[in-house]
Amino acid sequence: MPANLTPQYMEAEEALQRAITPEEKLDALEEMLRAIPKHKGTEKMQADIKRRIARLREASEAARKKGKADPYRVEREGAGQVFVVGPPNSGKSALVGALTKAKVVVAAYPFATAWPVPGMMKHEDILIQLVDTPPATGGNCPPALAASVRGGDAVIIVVDASIDSCLDDLQDQLDLLEDRRVISDGRPCMVVLSKMDLPGAAGNAEILIEAYPEARFALVSVQSGAGFQELPGAVFEMLGIIRLYAKPPGREVDRAAPFVLKRGGTVADLARAIHRDLSRTMKSARVWGSARFDGQPVPREYVLSDGDVVEFRT
Ligand SMILES: Nc1nc2c(ncn2[C@@H]2O[C@H](COP(=O)(O)OP(=O)(O)O)[C@@H](O)[C@H]2O)c(=O)[nH]1
Numbered sequence: 001m002p003a004n005l006t007p008q009y010m011e012a013e014e015a016l017q018r019a020i021t022p023e024e025k026l027d028a029l030e031e032m033l034r035a036i037p038k039h040k041g042t043e044k045m046q047a048d049i050k051r052r053i054a055r056l057r058e059a060s061e062a063a064r065k066k067g068k069a070d071p072y073r074v075e076r077e078g079a080g081q082v083f084v085v086g087p088p089n090s091g092k093s094a095l096v097g098a099l100t101k102a103k104v105v106v107a108a109y110p111f112a113t114a115w116p117v118p119g120m121m122k123h124e125d126i127l128i129q130l131v132d133t134p135p136a137t138g139g140n141c142p143p144a145l146a147a148s149v150r151g152g153d154a155v156i157i158v159v160d161a162s163i164d165s166c167l168d169d170l171q172d173q174l175d176l177l178e179d180r181r182v183i184s185d186g187r188p189c190m191v192v193l194s195k196m197d198l199p200g201a202a203g204n205a206e207i208l209i210e211a212y213p214e215a216r217f218a219l220v221s222v223q224s225g226a227g228f229q230e231l232p233g234a235v236f237e238m239l240g241i242i243r244l245y246a247k248p249p250g251r252e253v254d255r256a257a258p259f260v261l262k263r264g265g266t267v268a269d270l271a272r273a274i275h276r277d278l279s280r281t282m283k284s285a286r287v288w289g290s291a292r293f294d295g296q297p298v299p300r301e302y303v304l305s306d307g308d309v310v311e312f313r314t
């Protein structure tokens, strides 16, 4: 490794390792190219970075040409796909922008967001996809947008808590999502009340929460940063997923890339997620975490918990 790599370069390289979407990878690679010291010792690295950038650009160009299909469709990535919906100007883009590195457009005028824009939100050691969307109301919602949202795992409704219409706005969103069979299908849903820094928002939030005792609420302000610490955990909770870590026999557990299952997932489900054949070839499994004692042998039907470490023997 040639010397003199700057902290900016190292940071960009780390960002590349975390990057999931092609856009994030491209961003990181371009930053690496900018930050790399330009001298003889790094020529090979520079060429390598340029090659990777070119390849990514080609791939995304090809995808664009092929995917004339449906501009509302968003390819799912990460541990779950959550659509962020709501009326114009409610703060959807600001929310997605604050939680991910997605290049969203935040604007004081309505309909600034024309198409869904995905970004990856970090929750501890996993990434959850948030999708910013164009505004939709009961009176104006493209069918293709509703279809796209139905493809996701969960929904966040963003309502501006600082305006007088917030109660009507929330009811309109709930009716719309019900009508388009987004939440009537049992898809989990959370209401994010935005702009909590503005006058009147706190009082309105109280009224909203009282009016919908069954609903899941989160209160945030992009301005003050309030509520953002807790949000990734609440979204993870809403998705109803668990993280599992595989441990090869006699070796250290691999913590780098947890497997994700729906809550209620069993040892057999995890085996299938790791490798198509493993659920057939596995002879026994041991669990660290939720089991009564560390390394306890468990049957295939054993229901796993978030954070469990599982060792398979074949
Ligand atoms: N004061 C305040 N303004 C916000 C907040 N979130 C968004 N905004 C503003 O509200 C407007 C609309 O935001 P945007 O995210 O584009 O809304 P969208 O149409 O739902 O995507 C912009 O002018 C934002 O700056 C917030 O938490 N506090």
Ligand SMILES: [Mg+2]
Pocket: 092, 093, 094, 105, 106, 112, 113, 132, 133, 134
């Ligand atoms: Mg927007």
